[in-house]
Amino acid sequence: MNKKNIKYIFSLILIPFFGFILLNLTFLLFALFYFSVSKLVNIFVTINPEMNWYWFPSLMRFCFMVIILLITFFIFRSKLKTIFKAIFLIVPVATVLVIMETFLYNFPAILFVLGFLLISGVIYYLYKTKQPWIYYYSLILTSLVLVIFFAPGGDI
Numbered sequence: 001m002n003k004k005n006i007k008y009i010f011s012l013i014l015i016p017f018f019g020f021i022l023l024n025l026t027f028l029l030f031a032l033f034y035f036s037v038s039k040l041v042n043i044f045v046t047i048n049p050e051m052n053w054y055w056f057p058s059l060m061r062f063c064f065m066v067i068i069l070l071i072t073f074f075i076f077r078s079k080l081k082t083i084f085k086a087i088f089l090i091v092p093v094a095t096v097l098v099i100m101e102t103f104l105y106n107f108p109a110i111l112f113v114l115g116f117l118l119i120s121g122v123i124y125y126l127y128k129t130k131q132p133w134i135y136y137y138s139l140i141l142t143s144l145v146l147v148i149f150f151a152p153g154g155d156i
Contacts, residue, residue: 011083011086011134011137012137014083014087015083015086015087015090015134015137015138015141016090016141018087019087019088019089019090019091019138019141019142020090022087022088022090022091023090023091023094026068026091026094026095030064033060033063033064033067034057034060034064037060037063038056038060041056058102058103061099061102061103062099064095064099065095065096065099068091068092068095068096069092069096072088072089072091072092075088082132082134082135083134085135086132086134086135086137086138087138089135089138089139089142090138090141090142093119093122093138093139093142093143094142094146096118097115097118097142097143097146098146100114100115100118101146101150108150111150112147112150112151115143115146115147119139119140119143122139123136123139123140126139
């Protein structure tokens with residue numbers, strides 16, 4: 001094996017391994033974000049069990065997704081190596097797809113169609129901007145894992 005093939009194989013292993021770790025850290029940060037904002041809101045507005053704040057968790061998920069997408073924008077504009085960007089790409093893809101799943105849980109057909117359109121759009125963008133293969137791998141791997149998880153009724 002030449003050095004280039006070893007680099008490819010090493011990348012194929014590194015992306016899911018470190019991406020999974022980064023994704024778990026992201027969901028821990030979401031929990032910290034959610035509970036911190038909830039406590040902050042509770043200082044100003046007393047939330048009792050009789051109040052119907054059904055919109056609050058959705059708003060928190062949406063705000064966290066926006067934060068992740070902003071971080072992603074800056075990471076992809078940085079001079080980090082491609083492998084690090086590909087590892088991080090797992091985070092926004094999984095975050096957006098999981099948040100879509102929480103909003104569209106009762107409508108799985110719409111969820112899969114929108115997810116397919118989103119991923120297809122990102123693949124098209126990667127193709128038009130001539131991005132490295134490693135981004136495609138990261139995107140497709142994350143999408144397939146989540147489809148396999150959500151299709152039989154998996155819930156986060």
